[in-house]
Amino acid sequence: MHVLITGGAGFIGSHLVDHHLRKGDRVHVVDNLSTGSLDNISQHLTHPEFRFTEDDIVTWPDLNEVVSWADRIYHMAAVVGVFRVLERPIDVMATNIAGCERLLRAVHRCGWKPEVLIASSSEVYGPRTDERLREDMDLIIQPEAPPRWNYAISKLADEAFALSYARVHDIPVTVVRLFNTVGPRQTGRYGMVVPRFVRQSLAGDVLTVFGDGKQSRAFTDVRDTVVMLDEVAAKANARGLIVNVGREGETSIESLAHRVIERTGSDSEVEYVPYEIAYGQEYVDIPHRCPDLTRLHSLTEFRPKWTLDATLDDLIARARRTHGAS
Template identity: 60%
Template structure:
């Protein structure tokens, strides 16, 4: 199988590369390296089945040729991370939306209809108080919403494009709403909480918690995320559907800090709470709970998780320690 991965040098994209190379597929990754890193895919560069292009898919001249070549496309390219989103809200809208439309348009030019998975986000659910988030929930954005919601708006537009191309051009497109994926190759540089907590714990620095810490999240190991995305791509019934992808185990950020310290053997490390204004330099609307309903994912694919949050933390902590020792 021929697999095209946009954002292929990013955190999740690089794990998709690894998954499909292990399956014996030919993989073409493209990434402009804004948040992706060559180090994430360095071990694959010598594989004759793997090709990498450093390019922006908004302007990449070979996009049409690559989509015609591909049997399957994972569209992971986007401006991501809270700090990036707040830093340049206009770029978030223009790149995330236009890149998705261009990819879908190119994918309709050939005779072959590739399987396409578009990475959406749990951010789409917005400031809801629901204890379980379902794909058919009513979504809303406050009038005059702050720029932190531009990412959610861009992903909602991506879903709308995906659904429209699936219906009008009869191409197999699935929109995957990703919930807080964690694992190796993830960096805390752009606001990701787990690698930031691990780095602080191993440096014996106070764990910095934004807000009160009672807000909850549901963390999914990247290997489970990749397995779910691959299953959705190969499931005809998932075409034209929006599907939550994540883990439905819920944990507060305060409890996450405690768990990281426990797994790292750093229970004496202190805690430091920061307001959102201090952390981000502006007011920030947080989501109090973010737990996915996985009923649809399981019904469509039979997916079951293989890795727990403890498994993810142990692997990440060991990797961080190894880097510190070098």
């Protein structure tokens, strides 16, 4: 299989590269390295079945040619991370929407129909308080939407484009809404909580919990996520659908902080930082977010193998090896 991964030097994209090269597929990555890192894929640069192009999906001149080569496309390229989303609200909208529509247009023009998987986000559900979030629920966008919601709006636009191309041009597109993926290569630089807590705890620093820490999330290890993405993308009955991808079982951010401290054996303390100070502006968080996985489970029998504790232990061990932390 020939696989194109946009944003493939990023956190999830680079694990998709690992996964498909292990399967013996040929993989082409395009990434402008604005949030991705060459370090994430450096081990593959000499692999005979791997090719990397540093370019922007919005302007990449070879897009049409490579789309015509691909059997499957994962569109992971986007401006991501809370800090970047708040700092660059215009770029979020322009890049995320234009990049996705340009890719879908190229697929339509290529005269052949690769499997296409478009990465969306649980952010599109907005400030809902339901116990489980289903793909067929009404979505909430607050009036006079603050910059935080620009990311959700951009992903909703991507979803609308994807489903429209599927209906009008019969392109085999599936949209996946990802829920709080964590694991190796994720960086805390743009607001990701797990790598930030691990780094702070190993350094003996205070773990900074934004807000009151009662907000909860369902965390999924990236190594499970990429298997689910592969299996969903391969399913003909997933075409034209939106599918939640994640795992059940929520953990509060406050509990996560104490869990990391316990597993590192650190004497770090927890400090609660108001959102206004953490983000430099008014910020509305979501009290909890957990996916309804009925649709996912109807498409694949795979169930996540990594528990949150196993993921944390793995990340802690990796950080100690990399930085020589005790």
